[in-house]
Amino acid sequence: MRNAKWKAASRAAIALTGAGALAAGMALVLTAPAAAGTTLGASAAEKGRYFGTAVAAGRLNDGAYTTILNREFNMVTPENEMKIDATEPQQGQFSYGAAEQIVNHARSRGMNVRGHTLAWHSQQPGWMQNMSGSALRQAMLNHVTQVATHFRGQVVAWDVVNEAFADGSSGARRDSNLQRTGNDWIEAAFRAARAADPGAKLCYNDYNTDDWTHAKTQAVYSMVRDFKQRGVPIDCVGLQSHFNNNSPYPGNYRTTLSSFAALGVDVQITELDIEGASATWYRGVVEDCLAVARCNGITVWGIRDSDSWRASQTPLLFTSSGAKKPAYDAVLTALNNGTTPPTTTPPTTTPPPTTPPPTTPPANGGCTATVTVNQWTGGFVANVRVTAGSSALNSWTVTIALPSGATVTNAWSADRSGNTGTTNWTNVAYNGQVGAGQSTEFGFQANGTAGSLSPTCAAR
């Protein structure tokens, strides 16, 4: 379902990226032999993929820059403008101007937008750097909720969490203030993002996760497998793929892409650049992506070498004066030579009736609920922890009486009845079953003042 949505989005992008691309989109739909595309975006779209770039708002008034951007790309990632320090410079005060400039530029020209990034140990504003514990957890969740809600419907994929694993051979999480709020901070961020924008693909994004044999790659793989098994809402994995002599394009890159894809997530190459712009390495990356059905796009981290965060490495597809480099030709040729993926055909038969779930004995050990609140002037976020008693829960309901003036505006990881007064919260599909003595969490955001909340829990 989500995959079909993705394909529809990429077809829409084809239709909107100019006359040549429109023709290419029609070729895809009509399954006529695809004409070789003449731009990165159109050629990728012929293969059911996107080709994107990082964009800096400050360069949008540079005509040479926007000429290449508008001609070549059909996906855009704001390079810095959606990061936490840019979007919430003071706690509770959000600033979206620069990000909106990029989003509007892209969407008005039929390009899609990848959001980068909602939760990260780096580029935190000063106020967040100084926080810890539950106050930081609540602030992070509020940030995810606010920003993803603001851009709801305008961002096709979010890097929800960025760079949360350590380099080297430990396979451990990176130590950070966010990690120290508890190991479940990543899944909490994903749940908040899903609640805020149910239509966006939610990605985990990292670097040095390209070589299949590396401990960091394996650690991210284990986390994604665990998330899929437990129903944590994750849709994609982003491989940044910053390649250079110390971190070379690995021979097993395709194995990495296909292994992640086999977990049931999309794979996106999110920040590609290659020291010296080796045409051979660029070609290899494109061929590897095209070989994996769920590798649905490639983003390069800048347009011209002079736009790169590593300008001295000349790692991009265009020279500083805007000329196409040999790596550009290699990428375009690889895109055009790739095989067109099979188009999905709508189902023509009625799906078989689903078998009723097995009956499960009623829970008899009850449950308890506790709440932590992050209050600011005019609003709050509540995080509710549901803990099973001496028996496992199959499903649960939590009742919370809100004081007068408090109105729920947003919630995650639970269904609710009522926004004011007495509210009832029931589990969603993935968090109803809780082992004896184990816990799960849900949360909500509300206007007004929380006061002291006293949730009660009932096993169902």
Ligand code: G3I
């Ligand atoms: O805009 C200010 C400017 O006013 C000031 O004079 C100048 C002085 O240093 O700084 C400018 O801000 C810089 C900003 O880039 C815009 O150029 C920041 O210092 C600098 O830290 C920032 O670097 C960004 C870096 O992330 C920060 O972590 C790079 O542009 C950006 O390309 C890079 O992107 C990251 C991805 O988000 C995550 N993966 C790695 C990737 C490369 O580091």
